[in-house]
Amino acid sequence: MKKHFCPNRSTIGHKPLNTAVSNNPSSKFTPYKNEQMNNQYNKYNHGYKKAWHNSNIKQPVDNSMEILHGSADTIIKQYEVLSDLIKEFRGKTHGSQSHILQNNSLQIVVYYEVPEGMRDKIKGMFSASTKNEIKIHQQQ
Numbered sequence: 001m002k003k004h005f006c007p008n009r010s011t012i013g014h015k016p017l018n019t020a021v022s023n024n025p026s027s028k029f030t031p032y033k034n035e036q037m038n039n040q041y042n043k044y045n046h047g048y049k050k051a052w053h054n055s056n057i058k059q060p061v062d063n064s065m066e067i068l069h070g071s072a073d074t075i076i077k078q079y080e081v082l083s084d085l086i087k088e089f090r091g092k093t094h095g096s097q098s099h100i101l102q103n104n105s106l107q108i109v110v111y112y113e114v115p116e117g118m119r120d121k122i123k124g125m126f127s128a129s130t131k132n133e134i135k136i137h138q139q140q
Contacts, residue, residue: 061091062119066126069107081129082110089118 091114
């Protein structure tokens with residue numbers, strides 16, 4: 001009976017087994033082809049750690065929300081402007097909630113995050129663009 005030698009186990013740092021050497025070729029252990037590759041992998045990559053912590057640092061962000069209300073067309077335009085501003089400043093939209101009001105108008109709450117210090121700038125740009133939209137609709 002032959003003793004089983006696991007090909008995936010590294011032999012580095014282990015003492016060789018004291019086994020009797022035989023001249024009979026059929027009784028010799030023939031290693032798997034992957035054993036050398038596994039030993040090389042273990043030798044050179046032992047203790048290797050990926051530097052994920054350097055590339056995975058999250059930038060500080062400010063969370064915010066906007067309440068959009070009006071007709072469906074008005075909300076679509078407001079949402080497009082807001083989402084463009086969020087993308088421009090490399091932020092993320094987290095979600096929204098919609099409500100139907102009593103006068104058949106809609107209200108949508110949009111939750112988003114932007115890099116720290118950009119919230120007031122985005123809110124200012126959004127309110128300025130929505131005021132311009134309202135003036136344009138009133139003049140027509």
